[in-house]
Amino acid sequence: MTQHIHTLLVANRGEIALRVMKTAQTMGIRCVAVYSEADARAPFVDFADEAVCIGPAAASESYLKVDHILDAARKTGANAIHPGYGFLSENTELAERCEAEGIHFVGPPAASIAAMGSKSAAKALMEKAGVPLVPGYHGDDQSADRFRQEAEHTGFPLLIKASAGGGGKGMRVVRSLAEVDDAVAAAQREATSSFGDPHLLIERYLENPRHVEVQVMFDKHGNGRYLFDRDCSVQRRHQKIIEEAPAPNIPDDVRREMGEAAVRCGEAIGYVGAGTVEFLYEPGAGFYFMEMNTRLQVEHPVTELITGLDLVEWQLKVAQGETLPWSQDALHYSGHAMEARVYAEDPDNDFLPVTGTLFSLSEPDNLPGVRVDSGVCQGQEITPWYDPMLAKVIAYGHTRDEARQRLVDALAHYRALGVTLNIDYVCRVLEHTEFAEGRLTTHFIEQQADSLAKQAFDHREQMALSWLAWYRATNSALLAEAASRWTSPWTAGDSYRLGGPCSQRCELRIGSEDDTLHYWLESTGHGKVQLDSEDRSIALNWRDDPDSDGVIVRLNGRTVKLGWAAHGERLGVFANAVHWEALVNHPEEQAGDAAGDGQLKAPMHGRITAVSCQPGDTVDAGTSLVALEAMKMEHTLRAPVKGTIAAVHCNEGDNVGSGQVLVEFEAEEAS
Structure with missing residues (x-):
């Protein structure tokens, strides 16, 4: 029987809160946002039909408080709660208390969440369900003797990891029997410190696996379907950087077997709603169950783009008691989709998160085949309280390479002044030959570290591009006026003098690097720059970029999409996906x-x-x-x-x- 959702409280923040509310509102559902004091002016708060402050900035005092969430639901009359991902999305207490109070929890039953909460228990369940497991040991006997015995039986190399953990904590790679005792002791200490649970398991360590996951959807009537797969192999510190669907270079029979195994996984725990079953896949060796995420995934948009389904819509329909209308054979995918996560972090400083104010923001949401799921707006403060992900940029193409190229182009048009972003690094990955050819592994970042560290522009190129960005930014009004009327020598934005063009002086600073340059504007769209410290000049040719307010530049044989933004004396320069700030005096x-x-x-x-x-x-x-x-x-x-x-x-x-x-x-x- 259908039980209508009339008011939905979204127990999350940022882009996922916005994304859920956009679908809910199109379904005629009233939306309630809950927010911390730090998020009072965030876009998701303004977008909601009603918003309730649930505590201070710290997540432990706001977004992780079950009582505060339920109080807000009661005050606003919400009869459903969507947890998004992270925070309370896999919290059994919230699911149980929603059920007890007659509130729809847009997710699986608490028992299903609990079944996947322990890696050891989950593997035991999957073994019974006939889901392939990596050879190893996940028993209750945690003695040193038993670990040595199981290590010899499993074979080397092997992986020792915390049963209750994630994110790489409590994890050790062991390559010989002599290393086992020390690795077990260290992993137990770290697991106890991080998760309050010293329980460990052993798995055969796959040297070059891929991370392939399957999207599943179950209704309340026992029907389960798989909505195909995604590859999330490109990771750093076990955190995904790029996700794509479908997973490339997988035989059709393996793809089908993986999907069927994912459905068996959900059936074994009485699953309801959207979930993701993650596998390790090694070409030629097979696939093995890793874990199940009992919630919506960050990367769900790539599945939506290749299937044409709105996963949040179906989460809400399932929560209302509707039956899945499709047979497995009726489901198909077409094309290819890729997603990049846009983080406020500095890849060249060990990926440290960055705080600041978004003085200027331009997102590429008007490009063909591109979708932007954003959680920020211009003028917003990026605080240290939460995950530094600002947005997700997703590109669709008829082929994998078309999707990849569209994503590179979209990231080159993502421009923010005020914080450092990771998009330059993401583009280095997307344009790497190994990635372009689909040769993926979870060790991709470590294996390609040297080539990925290469900077896109040297000092003199940055100086030349900074000058051009400054020139275009400061002369935009003059150039627009000249373009709107008959062009004469008096309206030309160049440095014409009787006897020919004359050089002009300009002083720049980028970071801690100061330099003085001279420039010549030879004609509209043509100029050259020479640094005081060098004898040779740099030629630049440019034309307007039809996809943005910037220009397309030819510099040293390369094509560069150049944009800019100014805030006071700060000039943001955006060259392809590379961002930097310059100070310019003239x-x-x-x-x-x-x-x-x-x-x-x-x-x-x-x-x-x-x-x-x-x-x-x-x-x-x-x-x-x-x-x-x-x-x-x-x-x-x-x-x-x-x-x-x-x-x-x-x-x-x-x-x-x-x-x-x-x-x-x-x-x-x-x-």
């Missing part, structure tokens, strides 16, 4: 502005190191008026035209802000 432009309004302003924050004028002085164009130290460089600000100093508003040693008026003058009228 005395000539400063002087040109001053000529028009009679004011000489500080081009950026800095300290006055010299004032060489006073009121009443008559000065020629180009006369030095003020010296400003900024970015560890001294910048000379000069009179833009001949005239008389009217007022001086700064003194040596003053700290001044960007745009602050330093000198006023009266220009001499032309005779």
